[in-house]
Amino acid sequence: MSSLVDQLINDNLIPLKPYESARRLYAGGQDWLNANESPFANHYDVDSSHFNRYPSCQPDGVINGYAAYAGVEKGQLMVTRGADEGIELLIRTFCTPGEDSILICPPTYGMYAISAETCNIGVKKVPLKADFSLDVEGICSNNDVNVVFICAPNNPTGTQVARQDLDTVLRHFTDKALVVVDEAYIEFDADNTWANKLADYPNLVILRTLSKAFALAGLRCGFTIANDDVIAALMKVIAPYPIPDPVAQIAAEALSKENIGRLHAQVDILNAEKARLTEALSAFEEFEMVGDTKANYVLFRYAGCKALMAYLVERGMLIRDQSKQLNLENCLRVTIGSPEQDDRLLQLINDYFSQTGASK
Template identity: 65%
Template sequence: MSSLVNKLLCENVKNLKPYESARRLFAAGSGETQQTWLNANESPFTNPYNMDDGRFNRYPDCQPSGVINAYAAYSGVTAQNTLVSRGADEGIELLIRAFCTPGEDAVLICPPTYGMYAISAETCDVKVEKAPLKADFSLDVENICTFKDKVKLVFICSPNNPTGTSVPPDQLQAVIEHFSDSALVVVDEAYIEFNWQCTWANKLNQYPNLVILRTLSKAFALAGIRCGFTLAAPEVIQALLKVIAPYPIPEPVAQVARQALESKGISKMLQQVGDLNKQRNTLKEQLASISSVELVGDDKANFILFRCAQKNELMQYLVDNHILIRDQSKQVNLQNCLRITVGTADQNQQLMDLIFSFFKQQESAQ
């Protein structure tokens, strides 16, 4: 680091470690077509969209009404409850910037969970408090409640990444009500289409301190366009509009999002989610048949978490054979854990053939 950069860099950023996204760990380059990507919880499907370039010379709307109205209708809320952003990641950052004073306030996370809650807070010089999940990956509600009046935001991922677990309604209700006059409870529903009956979008009018994060990246197979949503009380949405960028959603993104949220697009999404759920169940059965593998967490999303003592060797074996999955062992209580994104039937079979081959080689070497 140059002396000038070191002199000017914010103190809270100097020791900050960037989020290790799937593409930072394994860059998508000229050899991407040779890889099978099962490490970022992306959909394996691609869907066609039409593009109209007639407005590309104009700045886009900050909150395109066609996108807002379509997503509000899909979610069963009003347009006043809805904000669109550059992925749910921007929604996380907007909440922290709008409601947390740098150097003074704190947020609460429940690890193991999605890493961007902490990264976004630390980038903004906001303290990160932690209430780890219990051994069975359920919320430690009693511990969470001790942070009343100590945090401004409580982040809860349900279904949770990377454990695949959903929070029982009574636990989530207890947390939301406990913080009703002191903090916003942010429920990240990035994977909710895989467990739709557990959504809390229909509770927004009942709980003014409830905020929901959503995305088109997972079930809608649109990770590449970076389009997410925040659902909340109108007062919260208006606060976020104070800190959002002037033109957060490019016109091409808005066009694709509108098409994805039409009845035809939603039907296609539901069909693909159903296929992924079937493929996930097949993967689970195959993994469970391996004595060296322990399934971990639950299956309420488009991925599977498992533990094996040979996780380093298995990871390297898969990388050498051009299949990429995700190492989650650095997270609390996830020692020796790997996460598999559910792919197509062919991709999953290719993966399992290699995993079976790996453990067969391990047995032969003993």
């Protein structure tokens, strides 16, 4: 069978490697601080009386709830199977295989490039500057791309994107390309959303998710926000039944007034815990804090990161090695967990240095 696979597989897929998600890298573990998930597990009720029927393509309860939450019109919104499906749909809809390209700004979220490569779309890269700000001049020098992806706050650096920089990029590409602002972590930097700017930029697209602050990573529910004509084009490509009925029920419930209040309270708790963990990690003279803390994780550099990572994994503490990312050599990313999880992480790091005598 392998010879048949070799014979039939698309040529552009042969050199590709699957995205190394947190679960693919480590299936087990006692404490998962490697996937930017919330430590909160909130309860929801599900009605199974309609499971024998196909679900709505765009469930009213979800669309109405998220449109109200994001402050946009219903026609400016599409719900997808996670923001990852939104990324893929944008590429499939607005790029021609073998001809067009997207632009990304590494170090950044890996699925932009992987989604493009699987569709035989070119990937142009304009790295972030040394301070992880956008290289606006470099981005705007690429006039032959169809979609520009900008993660804000950026994963994995936790940094903001300057509003003036984004404004310049959006205006430069007004009649040339879509500019996609990935706001997966926007609840941790809420004042910097672009969802209220659709009227100013016809080429602006925003990605959102329930996976992070909403504590619903297992639901796989995301949103694409854009002007009506962009949404209408994407609807030509989306699957007929993208959102399972249980997902729609839970998403609609999560968007209730009561649960939005709970969301904000949990974000406040995580931000306070993030500040505590950042201070504690900064106290290790062996560590250099990297980037910023505008999301639900912190990033630090340590010359012995491989040994520390192995020590933590062996003890069921999973964080994320970002060393393969551009300009993030020896960097580890830690998702903000519960106080108990963060305390255990800090204790293990202390134990590591005590037992190994490791240092720079």
